[in-house]
Amino acid sequence: MSDKESSHSDMDHEQTKQTPPNFAQKRGKKRLRNSPGTELDKFKEEMRQMMTDLKVTQEKELKKINPNLLEIKTSNAKIESSISFLTAQNEELKKKIDNLEQDRRADKEYINLLEEKIEDMSREARKKNLEIKNVPKLEKETRGDLINMVTKLSQNIGYTIAPTDISDIYRVRSRQSDKPNSPIIVEMVSAIQKTDFLSKCKEHNTVNKTNKLCAKHLGHSSLDTPIYVTEHLTAKAARLRFLARDLARSKSYEFCWTSMGKVFVRKSKTSSIILITNESQIQRLFQES
Structure with a gap:
């Protein structure tokens, strides 16, 4: 063997001795780099699967809920329609009640006017x-x-x-x-x-x-x-005289009398004369005295 071949043989032998450690080092580094990535990918895949399953589950639930929601929505629409109808009816009834109340007040005023006219006529008929x-x-x-x-x-x-x-x-x-x-x-x-x-x-x-x-x-x-x-006296005047006398006794009115079919009271000689026209007036005098 020549010196040149001997030299190449030695170099190859040296390279062969050095190669296994370098190769093992490279393989070790590759495993270290790939191991975390594999776990991450696996985690991601699991999360993706969980999200998919959750989505499927939610879609199933929504399919169950949607008919109920539609029914509720329909019911709400009917309720709103009923409320609108009742509100309109209520407004209409309120207007009718207001009109009836106005008519009642007008009728009451007219009845009072007629009663006063009848009272005046009765008083006139009895003046003698x-x-x-x-x-x-x-x-x-x-x-x-x-x-x-x-x-x-x-x-x-x-x-x-x-x-x-x-x-x-x-x-x-x-x-x-x-x-x-x-x-x-x-x-x-x-x-x-x-x-x-x-x-x-x-x-x-x-x-x-x-x-x-x-x-x-x-x-x-x-x-x-x-x-x-x-x-x-008329029946109304007789009733007022009875109540006026009770007022005079209870509240120390010095005078209570009738004249031309009307009833009068007076607290004292120096006070003003009060013509009694209705029972409500006597009640007020009871409260004021």
């Missing part, structure tokens, strides 16, 4: 009348007996009237059999005469505290049954 209460009833009592009672009473109070001064006279029919002493209504020929007659009756009671008007002043023999001579 007076009423004598608690007069004992005679057996087989006649119209002539009633006229004699009134004329006898006029003599006793110092304001004599003749039978011709009486336009009409009658005793009110009693609805209660246990109360025969129903009022006697007397219609005079003039309102002035009636007013003067009432004034004389009041004057007699004021002057004669121990001998106020009673049945004997009408000609009944020695009967001390008290009698009361007043204006012939």
